[in-house]
Each structure stands twice: as structure tokens, then as C-alpha cells.
Amino acid sequence: MPAKNPIVVDLKFDPAAIAKILETAFSDRRSINLAEPANKDADLSQADYALLWKPDADLFQRAPNLKVIFSGGAGVDSMMSIAGLPDVPIVRFVDRSLTTRMSEWVVMQCLMHLRDVQGHFTSQRQRVWAPQHGPEAADITVGVMGLGVLGCDALAKLKAMGFNVIGWSRTRKQIDGTETFDARGLDAFLARTDILVGLLPLTPETTGIYNASLFSRLRRDGALGKPVFINAGRGKSQVAADIALAIETGILGGASLDVFAVEPLAADDPLWGLDNVIITPHDSAVSDERALMRHVEEQIARFERGEPLQHLVDRSLGY
Secondary structure, rough: OOEEEEEEEEOOOHHHHHHHHHHHOOOOOEEEEEEHHHOOOOOOOOOEEEEEEOOOOHHHOOOOOOOOEEEEOOOOHHHHHHOOOOOOEHHHOOHHHHHHHHHHHHHHHHHHHHHHHHHHHHHHHOOOOOOOOOOOHHOEEEEEEEEHHHHHHHHHHHHHHOOOOEOOOOOOOOOOEEEEEEEHHHHHHHHOOOOEEEEEOOOOOOOOOOOOHHHHHOOOOOOOOOOEEEEOOOOHHEEEHHHHHHHHOOOOOOEEEEOOOOOOOOOOOHHHHHEEEEEEOOOOOOOOOOHHHHHHHHHHHHOOOOOOOOEEOOOOOOO
16 A cells, blocks of 8 residues: 655644644654745655644645644634635544633632632732622623633533523524524624633634724623723734723733743733733643544544535635
8 A cells, every 4th residue: 555645734832732633643654744844945845744832834835735624722813814825625623522621710710800819819819818709690791702612611601600601603603502693793792791711713803803892892780890901812802902901991801821922922912911811821721632632533534534624714704
């Protein structure tokens, strides 16, 4: 049986971890790991598949005969604008572990703001005994923007914790037991929202969508007093200066941010110094590399059996 054509791997993850996993992954074909110095100028013209996360700008010129592209994460925005992107299927990474990790982070952040954990930390450092008597989850409406796999799972977990939940997406989604809104209902959605959770993919339409205008339309008479913004979607979907100003002027009562337009976040960024802002280093839902490799192996097997690929990107929507 002739050898199968190789898969190109260009993942801007931990190089040592990827190299170790590739020792046993894709046992039926050769992998070309572009993180390896020996593969810097490797011939990629015979590659049928590519597994990518923030790929090199010349990747598609070097690998002109790809049949399927696999994203190393849930998003695909890092490759959509690269020159020479071929007209082949693009598959997003969807995995139980990644979904669960994201929902854990979202629920944790909502609970931290609900119970004013930052305030408790301040009291502890000052050795002040200051009991709080805030609202319970049932008093709060969490609005989730982005109703893909991650958003729907977060909604379900938040609902299980007792929060009121509503959802928004560009086009209306039907979710049993949850009120949803579409693009025309954005104002009505925001007016009901005490805690806004951003899980939108990055597209031209969502770039900068979380801005001063949007924050000003969030609910201001709710049990929290001031609305809260939580974002674990894409950094370029938020306007960082608007978040800082909204916190400083009281438009927002708090924020939790896991993503930023430029990462790592600069040490002198004003967001670091705001007491009611929680910053995490884009680790809300880190991809499990072994699960990623299994996912790609399964999808390649489906493709080569003539079965439909799963979790395909809609080019017209950009996600």
C-alpha cells in the first residue's frame, strides 16, 4: 500500500508538548511539524491536510494542494485573512473538554461578580470583617452573546446554577427553555442583561462590538446595581479603552476578561490596575492537544471514507 500523503502541523502552542504528542499521532501518515527547525524549508506540496493555529503567512503558498484544513481551536479568524487560503473545507475544533472548561470559567466569573469576591479579597487583605448581603443568582439575568456549542453549554450551566439566562446571535436560535434574540433584538436583549457574556466568533461585523455604545445599553436598574461584562470570545471584539472608561465612570460595575487584541496584555495597560476587573491569560478553555489530535484523526478518517466532515466553517459567515 502506498504511503499516505503527510499532514502539515503549524500550531503556535508549546513546541515541546506538540513534538511529544506527534511522536504517536497520525500513525498512518507522516506529519510535518513546522515548529521543528529541520522543517523550516520542507516541501509541503504533497500535503493533503493541515492542522493550524495562527499559521505562518506563507503556509498556503507552500502547501497548495490541501484537501482539508483543521483549526487548532474553536475559532478560525487567525487564518481567514491569510493570502492564498484555498477553497477547501475548514473544520473547527469542538471537544467536550474544551467546551466544559469554557463553561466552568464563565460560571466561575458570573459567581465571582455575583458574590463580590473581589470585595471580599480587599476586606481580607485589610483584615476587615465585612459581611455582604447581595443578590442570589435568581435575581440576575445573564445574557450570552454567541450561541454556538460553547455559548449553548454555558447557558445550560448558568441556568443550572439558578441564573436567569437569555441568548443573542446574529440569526435567531431556538433553544428549549431559553429566550433568544437576533440582530434586530439587540437593544431589547441588552436592556434585560445584568451580566453580559461574550462568546462571539470574530468577524468584520463583531470586531469592536463590545464598546461604549453597547455598554451604555445594558440594564442599569438590576439587582447588581451596575452591569458586568465578561469576555472569553475574541480579544478584537472588545474595545479595551471603552471597557476601562466604563469601569472608571461607573457605566460598568465590573469585568472579567480572558482575551485581548494583543497578547500578552502589556504590563502598562490600565486594565491591570482596576480593582473590579478580573484578568486571566487566555486560559479559560485551553485546547487539550491530545484531544485535538484525536479529533483531527477522526475527521480525516471520515473524509477518506466519504462521510461528511463535522463542525465545518461557513465561509459566508466567517465561522
